[in-house]
Amino acid sequence: MLHNCTLYIDADACPVTREALSCARRARVSVVIVGNTTQNLERHVRRDDPRDAGNARGRDATHPGFWAETLDVSCGSDSADFAIVERLQPNDVVVTQDIGLASMVLGRGAAAIGVRGRVYTKATIDMDLFIRHEEKKVRRAGGRTRGPAAFTDEDRARFTRNLDELLRQGGEEPGDVRGA
Structure with missing residues (x-):
């Protein structure tokens, strides 16, 4: 990883939260899982995952930099989106199904x-x-209009491969990441 970035997961109806956390652990980046208050966001975080930067540094040599936080937001329309955008820094990475949020993320210099x-x-x-x-x-x-195709194992594998690459590049727009 070139830059210290944070991975934000727009967890409302996100089928790849587990894979995103695995990628973050490998890349040793912090994660913020954002979703409305009706979800149990804590279910995604392992008991032994560090919960703040202070514990991440002192935990052990295999996990420096990784820690996971959950952020509950109100059930209002786009609450998670705005909570993510207001915290974003350039080169952070956001996992989302929402094209509107993706546009705001790119406008903030994140991926x-x-x-x-x-x-x-x-x-x-x-x-x-x-x-x-x-x-x-x-x-x-x-x-x-035609709805989305069924979510497949190939989609999950492509997601993992491309997120690993994004995190390796520190959230900078990649040159050779294959789209869906």
Whole structure:
């Protein structure tokens, strides 16, 4: 890892929280799991995981820098998104299914990765937002749009591979991370 970054997990309906935590442990970066108060975010954290930076440094040589924190937010629309954005630093990494949050993350100089392993980039985020907007217009007019494909083991493997690479690069936009 080139820079000291934090991994934020938008945990509302996130199917890869366990994989994201494993990647963070390997990369020795801190993690903040963010979700609404109706979830039990603590279930994702191991009992022996350090819970703050002070304990991470003194724990042992295999885990310096890794620690996990949970952040409960209200159930309001986009509460988790705004809680993440207000804490972001350049080169942090955010796991999210939300293209709107991904756009805000990129605007703050951080990196965003989707749960299927797609790394969002500044070069493509405007088109992603446009497509989302057009699909929303179709649905509001009573039309139907195609939903996402079933989540697969290949998606999970791509996510893990690409998140490992992002964390190795310290949250900087990668040159060779394969999208979904």
